[in-house]
């Protein structure tokens with residue numbers, strides 16, 4: 001469960017491009033600048049190594065991906081129509097120097113839905129070709145489409161975002177680089193702004209000189225929050241927080257390992273079981289907790305052993321230590337300030353730090369007075385004990401932070417506790 005504030009990333013387009021085009025292309029034997037680096041099946045580590053040893057540049061890598069994408073660039077979806085009749089050929093937008101060709105075969109709805117003749121619902125939006133509103137000579141698929149198995153095509157160059165081809169409105173000369181002179185007469189005004197944006201190759205040529213990458217770092221740490229709750233007077237002295245054991249977080253533990261919870265298990269005498277995400281993982285973890293309680297043990301056990309080790313992911317920890325440092329204090333939704341419970345970027349990465357770049361100052365945003373989030377997150381109250389749960393406060397109209405995210409305690413209780421129906425029936 002994530003109860004920290006939201007993290008926001010501004011990801012440079014080229015990173016998305018590389019992530020998106022890196023996986024589905026079939027082998028064709030394309031090689032990059034060196035005999036040694038092979039694009040097909042290259043891992044991220046292979047790419048890093050090739051760049052570090054001078055075999056490859058960022059721009060060369062993107063160009064290699066573009067060359068491969070061109071070999072397979074095309075439309076693989078067919079229209080779903082009432083009768084499956086063929087349609088005339090129609091030109092699409094220009095990609096890789098030539099207009100996209102749309103399949104002329106269509107698929108009859110009855111081949112996908114055999115008893116379609118009994119359908120009596122609202123009208124179906126069948127597949128059809130229509131001119132784009134920006135340029136009537138360019139056609140586009142609309143409505144229902146279906147993929148073509150083994151089509152050997154993947155329309156990837158739209159994602160690769162190449163100058164001159166990336167927009168129907170501002171295509172060709174209307175997407176000239178600003179340094180190439182004025183736009184042709186009659187170009188829409190928006191193209192003047194559009195052309196200032198670099199394309200994939202230009203972005204790659206910038207290398208690591210990223211100008212548009214900012215991180216608003218609100219990454220929070222699980223062990224300090226756990227210690228805060230287990231160490232609170234309500235838990236330790238007044239016994240008003242009935243916590244018998246803890247289901248430990250799977251994702252977090254993949255990185256930090258199970259070791260950081262050992263202090264909590266020993267100091268606060270509560271069993272901890274790191275759990276996976278499948279329903280059986282959760283049930284097995286609860287059983288392991290019950291067994292510990294029945295046997296009077298309070299240890300850290302690892303149900304998610306297929307992903308989590310005691311020491312965690314050393315490489316990831318090394319990278320985190322290089323990039324982040326601890327904040328002296330951080331305010332958690334519903335829990336208040338917890339010392340050393342969150343990260344911020346180290347000064348050497350200040351150029352990427354949104355707080356420094358944009359002068360973002362922390363502002364406290366108090367919860368609504370009716371909200372019981374703090375008590376719920378500490379375990380002293382259940383969501384339905386909040387007077388406005390499911391009536392005034394719902395996932396569609398959240399009043400407090402526990403209802404905002406689908407992972408929030410109140411939102412999960414609402415979604416999976418059959419309270420949605422109750423709330424809807426009492427409105």
Ligand code: SF4
Nearest residue numbers: 371372386393400410
């Ligand atoms: S139901 Fe809404 S108002 Fe009540 S505790 Fe949950 S988030 Fe806060």
